[in-house]
Amino acid sequence: MHKQVVVIGGGIGGLTAGALLPKHDYVVPVLEASREWGGCAGKFQRHFYTFPVGATLGMGFESGGIHERINAYLGLKLKRFLLRKS
Numbered sequence: 001m002h003k004q005v006v007v008i009g010g011g012i013g014g015l016t017a018g019a020l021l022p023k024h025d026y027v028v029p030v031l032e033a034s035r036e037w038g039g040c041a042g043k044f045q046r047h048f049y050t051f052p053v054g055a056t057l058g059m060g061f062e063s064g065g066i067h068e069r070i071n072a073y074l075g076l077k078l079k080r081f082l083l084r085k086s
Contacts, residue, residue, distance in 0.1 A: 005026050
């Protein structure tokens with residue numbers, strides 16, 4: 001028997017819930033009012049300029065960080081690259 005949870009908001013929290021809950025037999029539609037996913041972890045535009053914003057811009061990517069733990073839980077193998085200034 002499937003349970004259903006409706007997630008309202010496609011920000012980082014809503015998308016994480018939408019990815020994790022199906023592992024526990026939930027059907028999870030994610031509803032988002034914006035035309036793009038990501039919420040405050042996404043980007044915003046002012047005039048002709050686009051700005052990346054949000055906590056995920058610089059946090060959680062460290063070894064053992066939240067993104068690595070969620071990917072491991074979901075069984076995802078992602079390559080990561082460390083870009084260094086020369």
